[in-house]
Amino acid sequence: MVAAVTGFPTGSGEIPRVGAGLAPRPYLILYSLPGVGRSGPPFGDAAADAVWSYQLTAVGDREDQARALLDRAMGAVLERTGDDWVNALVVPGANITARVSTGDGGGDAEGGILTAAETFALHVTPS
Numbered sequence: 001m002v003a004a005v006t007g008f009p010t011g012s013g014e015i016p017r018v019g020a021g022l023a024p025r026p027y028l029i030l031y032s033l034p035g036v037g038r039s040g041p042p043f044g045d046a047a048a049d050a051v052w053s054y055q056l057t058a059v060g061d062r063e064d065q066a067r068a069l070l071d072r073a074m075g076a077v078l079e080r081t082g083d084d085w086v087n088a089l090v091v092p093g094a095n096i097t098a099r100v101s102t103g104d105g106g107g108d109a110e111g112g113i114l115t116a117a118e119t120f121a122l123h124v125t126p127s
Contacts (some may be wrong), residue, residue: 002056005087007075008009015059025113026060026069033119049125054080054106057117065085066107066116074101074118091124098123 003009004005009023012061013031016023016055033053056073062112078099080088089096 001031001087001089002073002076006069006072008073010073022108023113024063026058028069028073029057031055031057031058047126049123052122053102053119053123054122055117055119057105057115059113060117061112061114063107063109063114066114070116070118074120077120089122091122093127094124095127097125 003016008027009018010028010030011017011023012029014029015031016026016027024042024067031054033055056070056077058066058070058073060069076087077089078101085099089099100121100123102119103121107114107116109115
C-alpha cells in the first residue's frame with residue numbers, strides 16, 4: 001500500500017528491487033519490529049487481539065528528500081477522513097482497529113546516504 005500511494009519503491013526489511021537490480025534512491029524500507037510494542041497472547045489463540053509494531057525508513061540523497069518521503073509514507077499509513085482511513089490496509093482474517101504513530105525513529109547520514117525513520121503500530125483483532 002505504501003509503495004502504491006507514494007509512488008516510490010518499498011522493500012520489506014531490505015532495499016527494494018526494481019527489475020533485476022536494487023532500486024535507486026529515494027526509496028522506503030518497512031521493518032517489522034518483533035518484540036517491540038507487541039502485545040497479546042500467542043498467535044495460536046485465534047480469538048486474541050494483538051499490537052504489531054513497524055518502522056518505516058526513507059532513504060535518500062539529501063535530508064530534506066528523505067524526510068519528505070517519510071512524511072508522505074507515514075501519511076499513507078495514518079491519514080484519516082472522519083472515522084475511516086484514507087488508504088485501505090488489508091490483513092486477511094483480521095481487522096485493523098487502530099493505526100498509531102509510536103515515535104520518531106531518528107535518522108542517519110553516512111557516505112552521502114541519508115535516512116529518516118518513524119515507528120507505528122497496528123492494533124489487530126480477528127475478523
